[in-house]
Amino acid sequence: MASSQNNLSGFRAKTTEDTKNYRIAIVVSEWNESVTEALYSGAVSTLREYGIQRDNIVRKNVPGSFELTLGAQFMAQKEDIDAVICLGCVIQGETRHFDFICQAVAIGITNVGLSSNKPVIFGVLTPDNQQQALDRAGGKHGNKGDEAAIAAIKMLQEFK
Numbered sequence: 037m038a039s040s041q042n043n044l045s046g047f048r049a050k051t052t053e054d055t056k057n058y059r060i061a062i063v064v065s066e067w068n069e070s071v072t073e074a075l076y077s078g079a080v081s082t083l084r085e086y087g088i089q090r091d092n093i094v095r096k097n098v099p100g101s102f103e104l105t106l107g108a109q110f111m112a113q114k115e116d117i118d119a120v121i122c123l124g125c126v127i128q129g130e131t132r133h134f135d136f137i138c139q140a141v142a143i144g145i146t147n148v149g150l151s152s153n154k155p156v157i158f159g160v161l162t163p164d165n166q167q168q169a170l171d172r173a174g175g176k177h178g179n180k181g182d183e184a185a186i187a188a189i190k191m192l193q194e195f196k
């Protein structure tokens with residue numbers, strides 16, 4: 037279902053006693069910084085809404101979305117990290133570069149989750165243009181950062 041029919045900030049998780057103890061890494065791409073910072077703000081505010089302590093949210097920056105995979109791997113390998121949220125925004129340009137980055141990041145992040153046995157969340161926007169990105173980073177379709185934070189919490193509540 038498209039984000040236009042399913043607001044990205046509409047997802048909810050249970051509130052449990054364990055949730056506040058989760059330790060979450062957030063790896064943020066610096067490309068399209070105005071968008072990724074909005075995603076980060078949404079993710080942090082959602083994690084905090086569910087009681088996760090500020091000191092248990094660990095931020096790391098990477099140059100672009102292509103580097104999210106390695107950044108996620110570095111963080112997933114840490115014993116004191118329960119889940120990793122990857123935030124990025126890859127905007128279609130004139131060439132097929134977009135396709136290669138999006139595929140590499142999607143497959144890469146999936147593989148880090150599988151190899152680490154930890155939730156590694158794909159919070160990467162892949163819009164056609166800047167407006168579509170803004171609409172999904174706190175705009176009319178909600179915030180992908182909110183959705184990513186809920187996904188991390190729900191995975192930990194179900195499997196940790």
Ligand SMILES: Nc1c(NC[C@H](O)[C@H](O)[C@H](O)CO)[nH]c(=O)[nH]c1=O
Pocket residue numbers: 065067068099100101102103124125126127128137
């Ligand atoms: N065009 C976008 C990029 N490009 C940069 C790559 O992600 C990568 O950093 C570079 O190829 C060096 O390895 N990254 C984004 O996150 N968003 C874009 O729109």
Ligand SMILES: CC(=O)[C@@H](O)COP(=O)(O)O
Pocket residue numbers: 126127128129130131132133134137
């Ligand atoms: C996703 C990209 O790397 C893209 O923004 C680069 O733009 P272009 O394809 O016009 O070089």
